Amino acid sequence: MPRDGSQTRTRILDAAEALVLERGYGGMSVERVIRQAGITKGAFFYHFKTKEALARTLLERFDAMDRAALEDNHQRAVRLGSDALQRLLVFVGLFEEAFAELEQPYPGCLYAAYIYEAKLFDADTQRTLGSSFLRWRGVLRGMLDDIVAERGGGEALDLEALADMFTVVLEGAFITAKAVDDASVIARQLGEYRKYVELLFAAGR
Amino acid sequence: MPRDGSQTRTRILDAAEALVLERGYGGMSVERVIRQAGITKGAFFYHFKTKEALARTLLERFDAMDRAALEDNHQRAVRLGSDALQRLLVFVGLFEEAFAELEQPYPGCLYAAYIYEAKLFDADTQRTLGSSFLRWRGVLRGMLDDIVAERGGGEALDLEALADMFTVVLEGAFITAKAVDDASVIARQLGEYRKYVELLFAAGR
DNA sequence: AGAAACATACAGACTATATGGTACATGATG
DNA sequence: CATCATGTACCATATAGTCTGTATGTTTCT
Numbered sequence: 001m002p003r004d005g006s007q008t009r010t011r012i013l014d015a016a017e018a019l020v021l022e023r024g025y026g027g028m029s030v031e032r033v034i035r036q037a038g039i040t041k042g043a044f045f046y047h048f049k050t051k052e053a054l055a056r057t058l059l060e061r062f063d064a065m066d067r068a069a070l071e072d073n074h075q076r077a078v079r080l081g082s083d084a085l086q087r088l089l090v091f092v093g094l095f096e097e098a099f100a101e102l103e104q105p106y107p108g109c110l111y112a113a114y115i116y117e118a119k120l121f122d123a124d125t126q127r128t129l130g131s132s133f134l135r136w137r138g139v140l141r142g143m144l145d146d147i148v149a150e151r152g153g154g155e156a157l158d159l160e161a162l163a164d165m166f167t168v169v170l171e172g173a174f175i176t177a178k179a180v181d182d183a184s185v186i187a188r189q190l191g192e193y194r195k196y197v198e199l200l201f202a203a204g205r
Numbered sequence: 206m207p208r209d210g211s212q213t214r215t216r217i218l219d220a221a222e223a224l225v226l227e228r229g230y231g232g233m234s235v236e237r238v239i240r241q242a243g244i245t246k247g248a249f250f251y252h253f254k255t256k257e258a259l260a261r262t263l264l265e266r267f268d269a270m271d272r273a274a275l276e277d278n279h280q281r282a283v284r285l286g287s288d289a290l291q292r293l294l295v296f297v298g299l300f301e302e303a304f305a306e307l308e309q310p311y312p313g314c315l316y317a318a319y320i321y322e323a324k325l326f327d328a329d330t331q332r333t334l335g336s337s338f339l340r341w342r343g344v345l346r347g348m349l350d351d352i353v354a355e356r357g358g359g360e361a362l363d364l365e366a367l368a369d370m371f372t373v374v375l376e377g378a379f380i381t382a383k384a385v386d387d388a389s390v391i392a393r394q395l396g397e398y399r400k401y402v403e404l405l406f407a408a409g410r
Numbered sequence: 411a412g413a414a415a416c417a418t419a420c421a422g423a424c425t426a427t428a429t430g431g432t433a434c435a436t437g438a439t440g
Numbered sequence: 441c442a443t444c445a446t447g448t449a450c451c452a453t454a455t456a457g458t459c460t461g462t463a464t465g466t467t468t469c470t
Contacts, residue, residue, distance in 0.1 A: 115380055119232075164381055234456085235457085247419085247420050250456090256455095
């Protein structure tokens with residue numbers, strides 16, 4: 001066997017992520033991770049000191065991917081949108097596009113999985129979860145502020161709630177899509193959010 | 206000791222529900238349920254043959270409460286609303302009212318907790334979860350159809366998505382409220398949904 | 411009415427297995 | 441050969457579930 005363990009490490013993380021989203025962290029055993037990753041205990045505990053360390057690393061990796069997706073689509077929206085409103089609409093549209101391609105119901109969001117088992121994790125992990133949501137709030141809120149700065153009419157709006165609503169709709173759509181076993185739910189729900197934003201500022205225009 | 210075990214049974218279910226929402230089903234041990242309920246193993250396994258049986262009963266109880274809340278608020282909305290649009294707006298408003306009173310972030314939805322650990326449960330349980338979501342979809346869809354029947358203009362709308370969006374927003378709001386530790390999120394998100402419906406049919410008017 | 415006789419509700423010790431984690435040996439690779 | 445990466449055997453504890461005992465309530469029969 002090669003002396004490069006990074007593949008093994010990745011396979012462990014991939015297996016664990018899939019299992020957490022299917023069975024929860026508490027319902028996922030190390031033994032099962034090992035089986036699914038096709039390795040042995042020695043390899044597992046070489047890469048991760050404890051199951052808890054795996055949980056932390058898994059969240060860090062997901063957080064990095066999430067952050068990247070957020071920033072990437074934000075920058076694309078900034079390039080593609082002609083004004084502040086268009087930028088937000090494009091931003092949402094990009095996510096719609098991404099989720100429209102899925103056939104299987106999206107496996108789910110690791111944040112949500114952890115939050116529904118919050119007491120299994122330490123305070124630091126829970127802070128990480130909170131700040132992840134606040135990051136989305138911040139970016140969306142920034143885009144909304146830009147719209148209001150350009151067009152005015154922000155007085156009648158709860159901009160924080162409107163910013164949160166993107167995440168809210170996404171998280172809720174993941175759950176609903178799984179529950180009714182229909183992957184199309186996600187893109188369609190994001191479409192409703194986009195339409196809401198459109199309507200809000202078209203009316204206030 | 207009294208011979209009426211219904212209190213004990215209820216205490217087991219209450220403890221289990223709280224624990225599932227804090228730690229997930231897989232992260233909840235029978236031992237812990239026993240401790241929290243202040244009973245012993247004998248009592249537990251007298252009332253529930255297995256841990257799985259507890260899970261089923263817990264879901265049945267939650268489902269019954271959920272169904273009751275849905276039907277109750279639906280009927281109240283029917284009585285209070287002057288036309289179809291008002292009925293839906295009142296319906297959403299009633300839930301806003303209920304969640305606005307909460308100080309603590311709502312403990313969460315048992316459906317969502319189960320769905321994020323779906324593979325731990327049998328096919329029958331998963332069907333129950335699906336039909337619970339479809340029940341909400343059905344009621345909301347019915348109210349939306351009524352609005353369209355009265356006012357027209359339903360061609361441009363995805364009524365199914367709009368119906369689902371109530372549940373989607375609620376589920377997403379539960380998660381977000383816990384993540385950012387702010388109970389006000391739930392009522393405010395429902396407020397946004399109500400405003401969206403209002404705007405959609407005010408514009409189409 | 412009173413006491414067997416029975417049923418219900420619970421306690422607590424016990425068991426088998428699953429699970430997280432360790433120790434150590436072995437193979438590959440620079 | 442030295443070190444990194446992995447396999448294997450093993451261990452301690454946690455966990456779901458069992459068994460037996462026992463207190464308390466209910467029914468039945470005289």
